[in-house]
Amino acid sequence: MISRPKALNALNHKLLYELQQIFSELENEKLRALIITGEGKAFIAGADVQEMRGMTPQQARDFALTGQSLFKKIEQFPCPVIAAINGYALGGGMELALSCDIRIADENAKFGQPEVGLGITPGFSGTHRLAKHVGISQAKELIFTAEIINCEKAYEIGLVSRLTSEGMVVEEATKVAKKISNNSKTAVAYSKISIEKSHMQNLDTANLIERDLFGLCFAEEDQKEGMDAFLNKRKPNFK
Numbered sequence: 001m002i003s004r005p006k007a008l009n010a011l012n013h014k015l016l017y018e019l020q021q022i023f024s025e026l027e028n029e030k031l032r033a034l035i036i037t038g039e040g041k042a043f044i045a046g047a048d049v050q051e052m053r054g055m056t057p058q059q060a061r062d063f064a065l066t067g068q069s070l071f072k073k074i075e076q077f078p079c080p081v082i083a084a085i086n087g088y089a090l091g092g093g094m095e096l097a098l099s100c101d102i103r104i105a106d107e108n109a110k111f112g113q114p115e116v117g118l119g120i121t122p123g124f125s126g127t128h129r130l131a132k133h134v135g136i137s138q139a140k141e142l143i144f145t146a147e148i149i150n151c152e153k154a155y156e157i158g159l160v161s162r163l164t165s166e167g168m169v170v171e172e173a174t175k176v177a178k179k180i181s182n183n184s185k186t187a188v189a190y191s192k193i194s195i196e197k198s199h200m201q202n203l204d205t206a207n208l209i210e211r212d213l214f215g216l217c218f219a220e221e222d223q224k225e226g227m228d229a230f231l232n233k234r235k236p237n238f239k
């Protein structure tokens, strides 16, 4: 469980580092499936704007690399990883969900890539993975408009594969995990490798382009205005 509820589980360096550690340790366990969820009313409301606010372009690029590496690790994790999305999955939170194998959402779940409203691009592989999951046209609309969508819309565009009522998402994810664990562990793992490998050729190039552009945003006035506006609870005034 991602547990930083006061900041709606926003991903800061510390949390990214802890997740890296946990996934490295779990890699050696004989797991059949893994479920990720968030504590409180959010799954994850994105990367931590407070922490990103003062970053230089190089620091932002390094931050993107940290998130991209973690999410690649999740995507390549030896057993299926299920995102049990209990609330806001925005920005880096949506990107984490996209790196999981299966996404299940409860009726309170909300999705979006709000980065352009902060004067930045998505930075944790969202530009690549969102298009992979929902197609380029839907991905562009979501990223360019920064629109927040509800669980029904997410289901309609194929972003999530199951919906549940409030509070039932971990239970539903557990049912799916149990079904998976009735099957051959090796065959499931090989299927995962096969599915991912056929889509993965472009990930490293895409990640490099994304983090270069993410870093460049931090040399612009818009990033300062966008993040200052969010943290001071006002509308940004982009020139």
Ligand code: CAA
Binding pocket: 006, 007, 008, 010, 011, 045, 046, 047, 048, 049, 050, 067, 088, 090, 091, 092, 093, 095, 114, 115, 118, 121, 122, 123, 124, 126, 231
């Ligand atoms: N970073 C840091 N703090 C965050 C946060 C974030 N991404 N999201 C929420 N918080 C904090 C808020 O600042 C607030 O803190 P205070 O209580 O100290 O004021 C607390 O969490 C609760 O949030 P709200 O009061 O805003 O709660 P709400 O219910 O009114 O709104 C929300 C919820 C719509 C999710 C709103 O919090 C929001 O818009 N959050 C930011 C979403 C966002 O822009 N995410 C993308 C970040 S950029 C990114 O992720 C880049 C990348 O790809 C690497």
